[in-house]
Amino acid sequence: MPFIIDLPPVDYQNDNTKIEHVVVNGEKNIPSVDFDVFKIDRDIFEDVYFQEKFESLVSAWKGNTVFQSSISKIIEDDNFVEMLKMNKKALLPLIINEIEREPSILVWALNIITGQSVSTKQRYTIEDVCKRWVKLYREQKINFI
Amino acid sequence: MLDSPINRNEIIKVFPGLKNDKFFKIEDSSPNYNCIAWAAHVTDCWWDKLPHGNRPSIRFDGVKVDWPFDVDFEFSTRVLIEIFTQLSFVICEDGEYEDGFKKVVIYEKDAEATHMARQLTNSTNKGIWTSKLGGWFRITHESPLTIEGNAYGVATIFMKKSMS
Numbered sequence: 001m002p003f004i005i006d007l008p009p010v011d012y013q014n015d016n017t018k019i020e021h022v023v024v025n026g027e028k029n030i031p032s033v034d035f036d037v038f039k040i041d042r043d044i045f046e047d048v049y050f051q052e053k054f055e056s057l058v059s060a061w062k063g064n065t066v067f068q069s070s071i072s073k074i075i076e077d078d079n080f081v082e083m084l085k086m087n088k089k090a091l092l093p094l095i096i097n098e099i100e101r102e103p104s105i106l107v108w109a110l111n112i113i114t115g116q117s118v119s120t121k122q123r124y125t126i127e128d129v130c131k132r133w134v135k136l137y138r139e140q141k142i143n144f145i
Numbered sequence: 146m147l148d149s150p151i152n153r154n155e156i157i158k159v160f161p162g163l164k165n166d167k168f169f170k171i172e173d174s175s176p177n178y179n180c181i182a183w184a185a186h187v188t189d190c191w192w193d194k195l196p197h198g199n200r201p202s203i204r205f206d207g208v209k210v211d212w213p214f215d216v217d218f219e220f221s222t223r224v225l226i227e228i229f230t231q232l233s234f235v236i237c238e239d240g241e242y243e244d245g246f247k248k249v250v251i252y253e254k255d256a257e258a259t260h261m262a263r264q265l266t267n268s269t270n271k272g273i274w275t276s277k278l279g280g281w282f283r284i285t286h287e288s289p290l291t292i293e294g295n296a297y298g299v300a301t302i303f304m305k306k307s308m309s
Contacts (some may be wrong), residue, residue, distance in 0.1 A: 124206060
């Protein structure tokens with residue numbers, strides 16, 4: 001048997017909204033502003049912006065190229081190229097987190113950004129190199145050109 | 146689960162011909178190899194040339210940088226035929242199963258090579274085809290025709306190799 005809850009109507013009283021004007025009598029009374037708070041807010045905003053842009057570009061890139069076998073076609077896709085133009089300091093950890101979550105050919109973006117390869121004479125698979133890149137990043141051993 | 150309805154539907158969106166393919170099955174999701182490597186039974190690296198202009202300054206991880214043999218530096222049907230000729234394949238008429246032979250097929254779209262698939266010869270899957278879809282899934286399919294379409298174009302060149 002259904003259990004029905006009947007909520008009482010909401011009583012809006014917009015006309016009761018009270019506006020207070022703060023009168024400042026001299027500079028001494030101005031409340032101090034913690035500018036660090038704004039900086040943290042800005043940093044968080046930037047992080048969210050980069051994260052969303054990255055996810056959107058990677059998703060579109062996968063959609064266009066996921067079945068491709070030609071590396072040229074994969075790395076010349078507009079979304080991949082656009083991703084490489086992102087702020088490298090922000091981009092690097094995003095790629096590292098993504099290939100840690102799901103090892104993939106996205107690791108080639110790291111080859112392009114850093115100009116480096118983690119392969120040695122021994123041949124590594126894509127999954128191997130993803131693990132190596134993550135490890136090197138966590139150990140702070142990745143340098144930009 | 147690898148062969149889940151969600152994954153199957155994702156693949157069917159790209160290859161609608163698989164919808165009614167009774168041999169369509171997802172077998173692997175490794176990013177470690179691509180279709181050309183898989184056609185040659187290789188599963189630990191991508192077979193591809195590097196993009197022009199980037200060679201040799203950028204070396205991609207997990208990729209067999211140069212083509213497997215001394216062939217021209219291009220991703221084309223002509224070069225793929227040359228590579229598989231060096232692996233003892235010869236051009237043949239079609240993809241019909243022939244006892245004692247393994248077959249591969251090259252796909253073309255807009256006159257460009259796009260994909261390779263290989264026919265299976267073991268007793269349980271005899272005659273059906275296997276494709277590695279880029280860095281995505283590896284699947285089986287009834288015939289070369291069921292993955293034709295916008296993504297890979299059409300199956301154009303068949304090659305076979307004697308197993309004896």
